[in-house]
Amino acid sequence: MIGDLADFVALLERRGQLRRIPVPVSPELEVAEITDRISKGPAHENLALLFERVDGSAMPVLVNAFGSAERMAWALGVERLDELGERVAKLLDMNLGGGFAERLRKLGSLIDVARAGPRRVDQAPCQEVVETQAPSLAGLPVLRCWPGDAGRFITLPCVFTRDPVKGTRNVGMYRLQVFDERTLGMHWQTHKGGAEHHYWSEVLGAGSSRGCAVDAARLRTRMPVAIALGGDPALIYAASAPLPPGIDEVLFAGWLRGGGIEMARCRTIDLEVPARAEIVLEGWVDPRERRLEGPFGDHTGYYSLAREYPVFHLTAVTRRARPIYPTTLVGRPPQEDYWLGKATERLFLPIVRMMLPEVVDMNMPAEGVFHNLVIVSIRKRYPGQARKVMTALWGMGLMMLAKTIVVVSEHVNVHDLSEVAWRATGNIDPKRDLVLLEGPMDDLDHAALRHRFGGKLGLDATEKGPLDDVTQPWPDEIVMSEEIRERVTRRWKDYGL
Numbered sequence: 001m002i003g004d005l006a007d008f009v010a011l012l013e014r015r016g017q018l019r020r021i022p023v024p025v026s027p028e029l030e031v032a033e034i035t036d037r038i039s040k041g042p043a044h045e046n047l048a049l050l051f052e053r054v055d056g057s058a059m060p061v062l063v064n065a066f067g068s069a070e071r072m073a074w075a076l077g078v079e080r081l082d083e084l085g086e087r088v089a090k091l092l093d094m095n096l097g098g099g100f101a102e103r104l105r106k107l108g109s110l111i112d113v114a115r116a117g118p119r120r121v122d123q124a125p126c127q128e129v130v131e132t133q134a135p136s137l138a139g140l141p142v143l144r145c146w147p148g149d150a151g152r153f154i155t156l157p158c159v160f161t162r163d164p165v166k167g168t169r170n171v172g173m174y175r176l177q178v179f180d181e182r183t184l185g186m187h188w189q190t191h192k193g194g195a196e197h198h199y200w201s202e203v204l205g206a207g208s209s210r211g212c213a214v215d216a217a218r219l220r221t222r223m224p225v226a227i228a229l230g231g232d233p234a235l236i237y238a239a240s241a242p243l244p245p246g247i248d249e250v251l252f253a254g255w256l257r258g259g260g261i262e263m264a265r266c267r268t269i270d271l272e273v274p275a276r277a278e279i280v281l282e283g284w285v286d287p288r289e290r291r292l293e294g295p296f297g298d299h300t301g302y303y304s305l306a307r308e309y310p311v312f313h314l315t316a317v318t319r320r321a322r323p324i325y326p327t328t329l330v331g332r333p334p335q336e337d338y339w340l341g342k343a344t345e346r347l348f349l350p351i352v353r354m355m356l357p358e359v360v361d362m363n364m365p366a367e368g369v370f371h372n373l374v375i376v377s378i379r380k381r382y383p384g385q386a387r388k389v390m391t392a393l394w395g396m397g398l399m400m401l402a403k404t405i406v407v408v409s410e411h412v413n414v415h416d417l418s419e420v421a422w423r424a425t426g427n428i429d430p431k432r433d434l435v436l437l438e439g440p441m442d443d444l445d446h447a448a449l450r451h452r453f454g455g456k457l458g459l460d461a462t463e464k465g466p467l468d469d470v471t472q473p474w475p476d477e478i479v480m481s482e483e484i485r486e487r488v489t490r491r492w493k494d495y496g497l
């Protein structure tokens with residue numbers, strides 16, 4: 001069973017999916033260019049890469065480990081990503097009575113906490129070396145990814161925070177810009193779990209509880225934050241997953257793995273981190289502090305602009321004696337992050353279907369960079385149903401950030417972009433079938449009306465019929481008769497083609 005990065009590297013190597021690069025390479029752009037070519041090249045060359053000699057650091061650098069459907073599945077202990085959805089579907093089948101909110105709440109409790117719950121350990125591999133006196137980020141082989149980047153960025157971190165009011169944990173994947181040896185830019189975007197905790201720390205720090213019953217002892221100004229690099233690949237994935245607030249990523253990762261994640265107490269702050277991480281950065285964020293972060297060549301394929309973000313101050317580096325530094329490259333798709341997103345799409349489909357039973361399938365294609373395009377197929381029974389599905393999705397967790405939602409009929413293969421383009425242009429009358437509204441937008445949307453707020457487009461590309469009050473008859477789709485198809489298949493060789 002995989003429990004940490006070394007296990008995963010060994011598995012990838014056994015299955016011929018890892019390439020070691022023994023020659024010296026520069027963390028300044030060179031690793032990025034190699035990785036970009038590998039991610040966009042032919043499938044058989046798309047391998048995980050382990051750079052063994054990166055200038056300026058003793059640590060090997062692992063990249064693209066999750067960068068294919070297979071490797072992503074293996075990271076989560078399955079052979080196909082669809083098995084994940086099947087597991088979730090089975091979980092949901094278990095007697096989920098009750099209304100909307102109640103079902104969602106039950107979902108958390110259905111996860112078998114006894115088996116999947118985190119386990120506290122005292123001896124942690126991630127604390128073989130502990131640097132609390134003058135801790136420094138200087139030893140890390142942090143990459144500079146693109147020429148216009150403001151500096152070097154840690155790109156595959158698991159950021160641990162605690163809700164200052166409720167005490168619940170969040171783990172999110174938020175990039176970190178290296179400002180200097182002890183300071184990082186903390187790029188948790190507005191809509192994310194870390195930012196929510198930060199918001200409440202800020203509110204409490206300002207001395208107001210905004211109507212919320214708060215234990216006075218919790219009114220601290222500094223917010224403890226721990227950053228884990230490496231650990232169980234299921235937890236690395238979980239940090240990227242848009243779990244509903246209050247559902248613990250560590251528990252979720254334990255459920256994915258089929259065994260609890262081992263956690264150890266930090267040395268300088270009151271948080272726990274995965275014991276089998278490679279490297280842990282302990283520190284704090286002052287909720288009042290902001291600093292210009294970026295630009296950074298982002299997963300949209302554009303640079304995200306420099307903006308004010310919180311700042312992380314380092315109090316300790318703890319690590320293994322010989323750690324691997326895990327990282328990823330984002331940029332114009334497709335890249336490794338597409339596969340992390342695919343896992344989420346497959347895992348969350350049954351949850352979407354629980355809320356919206358008419359939904360058949362869903363695709364968030366690489367070109368849509370998650371938040372720009374969601375294609376969903378539905379079984380339509382009543383007028384306005386496509387619109388209902390769009391608006392429901394726009395109200396569901398981070399789906400609120402989806403810019404375009406295309407709804408097609410149940411028989412359409414949402415994963416075939418050629419088919420979707422054909423239907424989505426042919427089956428619509430723009431006057432009747434477009435929905436335009438406004439709402440929250442991803443921090444990274446560079447085209448939005450204004451930062452974090454903008455227009456949304458829904459396309460009802462289902463076939464229209466009496467349900468939709470169309471005045472001209474809707475034609476049949478062209479399909480050859482079964483009899484002729486069989487005959488031609490049978491005689492194919494005779495034609496000499």
Ligand SMILES: Cc1cc2nc3c(=O)[nH]c(=O)nc-3n(C[C@H](O)[C@H](O)[C@H](O)COP(=O)(O)O)c2cc1C
Nearest residue numbers: 172173174175187188189192193194240241242337
């Ligand atoms: C490689 C990678 C980098 C990411 N970088 C960021 C980031 O810098 N800021 C951010 O808010 N979200 C980023 N995300 C997306 C979040 O990890 C994702 O929205 C996740 O749901 C956050 O966890 P949360 O829902 O607990 O906040 C990134 C995702 C991946 C896969």
Ligand SMILES: [Mn+2]
Nearest residue numbers: 170171193243
């Ligand atoms: Mn979360």
